[in-house]
Amino acid sequence: MLVWERPEPANRPAPAPLSRDLIVRTAVELADEAGLEAVSLRKIAGALDVGPMRLYGYIDTKDELLDLMVDAVHAEIRPAGDGWREVLTSVAEATRQAAHRHEWFADLIGGRPQLGPNALARGEAVLAALDGVDVDVVMPVAAAVDAYVIGAVRREIAERRAERASGLDQRQWQRTHGPYLVRMFATGRFPALETVVRDAAHLDADETFRLGLGFLLDGIGAGIAAG
Amino acid sequence: MLVWERPEPANRPAPAPLSRDLIVRTAVELADEAGLEAVSLRKIAGALDVGPMRLYGYIDTKDELLDLMVDAVHAEIRPAGDGWREVLTSVAEATRQAAHRHEWFADLIGGRPQLGPNALARGEAVLAALDGVDVDVVMPVAAAVDAYVIGAVRREIAERRAERASGLDQRQWQRTHGPYLVRMFATGRFPALETVVRDAAHLDADETFRLGLGFLLDGIGAGIAAG
DNA sequence: GTACTCCTCGATACACTGTATCGCAGTAGC
DNA sequence: GCTACTGCGATACAGTGTATCGAGGAGTAC
Numbered sequence: 001m002l003v004w005e006r007p008e009p010a011n012r013p014a015p016a017p018l019s020r021d022l023i024v025r026t027a028v029e030l031a032d033e034a035g036l037e038a039v040s041l042r043k044i045a046g047a048l049d050v051g052p053m054r055l056y057g058y059i060d061t062k063d064e065l066l067d068l069m070v071d072a073v074h075a076e077i078r079p080a081g082d083g084w085r086e087v088l089t090s091v092a093e094a095t096r097q098a099a100h101r102h103e104w105f106a107d108l109i110g111g112r113p114q115l116g117p118n119a120l121a122r123g124e125a126v127l128a129a130l131d132g133v134d135v136d137v138v139m140p141v142a143a144a145v146d147a148y149v150i151g152a153v154r155r156e157i158a159e160r161r162a163e164r165a166s167g168l169d170q171r172q173w174q175r176t177h178g179p180y181l182v183r184m185f186a187t188g189r190f191p192a193l194e195t196v197v198r199d200a201a202h203l204d205a206d207e208t209f210r211l212g213l214g215f216l217l218d219g220i221g222a223g224i225a226a227g
Numbered sequence: 228m229l230v231w232e233r234p235e236p237a238n239r240p241a242p243a244p245l246s247r248d249l250i251v252r253t254a255v256e257l258a259d260e261a262g263l264e265a266v267s268l269r270k271i272a273g274a275l276d277v278g279p280m281r282l283y284g285y286i287d288t289k290d291e292l293l294d295l296m297v298d299a300v301h302a303e304i305r306p307a308g309d310g311w312r313e314v315l316t317s318v319a320e321a322t323r324q325a326a327h328r329h330e331w332f333a334d335l336i337g338g339r340p341q342l343g344p345n346a347l348a349r350g351e352a353v354l355a356a357l358d359g360v361d362v363d364v365v366m367p368v369a370a371a372v373d374a375y376v377i378g379a380v381r382r383e384i385a386e387r388r389a390e391r392a393s394g395l396d397q398r399q400w401q402r403t404h405g406p407y408l409v410r411m412f413a414t415g416r417f418p419a420l421e422t423v424v425r426d427a428a429h430l431d432a433d434e435t436f437r438l439g440l441g442f443l444l445d446g447i448g449a450g451i452a453a454g
Numbered sequence: 455g456t457a458c459t460c461c462t463c464g465a466t467a468c469a470c471t472g473t474a475t476c477g478c479a480g481t482a483g484c
Numbered sequence: 485g486c487t488a489c490t491g492c493g494a495t496a497c498a499g500t501g502t503a504t505c506g507a508g509g510a511g512t513a514c
Contacts, residue, residue: 144439212371
């Protein structure tokens with residue numbers, strides 16, 4: 001192509017300054033607004049006015065970015081309180097609240113080992129709170145609380161999303177799932193489920209979480225006292 | 228285009244017989260062999276010798292297919308035992324073992340409300356086992372056990388995968404993560420973590436799971452006895 | 455001041471995804 | 485024998501993560 005018709009190279013704007021932190025923050029914002037599946041490298045790059053491939057200077061893989069996002073949320077979890085029970089409770093509640101602020105967190109939590117600095121700091125706080133307990137029991141105790149929190153958060157967020165997905169009011173939900181459940185119950189195969197759904201008081205999510213956590217901590221308390 | 232150069236329509240082979248069940252079984256096989264991300268509608272259709280769009284007669288959406296896969300796994304979970312504690316334990320262990328057979332199950336569990344017939348049956352068994360317990364406590368108890376199982380399974384599978392990903396032997400893992408952790412510990416910011424990692428007996432996954440579940444069931448036992 | 459080298463950027467490309475559209479072939483009804 | 489319908493699947497679309505590679509800017513050696 002002749003020089004005359006060859007376009008000049010666009011004189012680049014000063015390349016936008018970038019950093020791992022900025023990338024992660026942008027990704028978190030995107031995920032907060034529109035969910036995890038709205039997070040793509042192209043969209044992040046777009047939001048930063050940058051070519052998509054530029055990001056690969058800062059991360060090797062999208063999974064790595066997700067790990068960084070998870071660790072960023074862990075940074076929001078600040079333990080508090082005195083004594084192992086208070087600290088563990090505060091960490092659990094703070095984790096749950098972080099998941100409320102970042103629902104996508106529920107999609108990732110527990111899905112990969114968390115070795116980022118903030119996750120380690122969280123773990124450190126938990127283990128430190130268990131100082132004095134038999135060293136061989138500390139690990140499984142922390143693992144159990146983690147497991148409970150992971151599962152409870154996922155359950156809760158999943159339910160919340162399902163409710164929200166059925167339009168903003170509850171009517172749509174009852175119209176689609178109600179009849180299905182009624183039909184299922186009508187088969188007579190789920191009598192216990194039926195009575196519980198019909199007769200039991202429906203606790204809200206806060207109470208359910210706290211009650212379950214209380215059970216677990218009670219059991220742990222008894223276990224480490226006996227050990 | 229002239230007739231002469233227009234190819235005859237391939238005389239179709241008798242369309243392969245299809246069913247939701249067959250589709251789900253195929254998807255499960257694919258996921259068992261190569262993980263969830265190897266499951267695509269095109270691959271399923273390919274394995275069934277069928278056009279991809281054909282599947283949409285049986286499912287509306289890929290998410291629906293995932294729900295069906297999850298429910299198929301729930302069908303493998305058969306409760307056993309007498310008394311609430313035995314039944315809940317057996318359901319928990321069976322769920323964990325199902326996740327060992329289908330690692331991708333860990334990626335989906337807890338991610339969406341489970342309303343499939345097999346999941347309901349599992350729930351029914353749990354609630355039936357809690358017959359006699361105060362009806363208002365039954366639900367949170369079941370939710371707590373579910374939460375624990377979900378989280379424990381995810382944690383365990385995540386760890387197992389991470390170990391396996393570092394080559395088949397442990398050397399590679401120690402070479403990459405070892406130094407990182409050593410460096411982290413060297414900062415002195417994680418003393419409790421460090422002592423636990425260094426001094427504590429390392430329980431295997433079976434024991435960890437059982438111990439945590441035991442704590443939770445102990446707490447529940449105390450709670451429903453007191454209530 | 456000039457030539458050369460390196461590094462960094464991003465355009466392009468590739469293989470793949472879930473799914474909307476739509477024309478066509480086979481079947482059923484008359 | 486014709487017509488209406490149904491269900492199949494080829495094609496298309498917009499999007500994904502990431503490999504490749506040419507070109508330009510920055511830095512260094514003389």
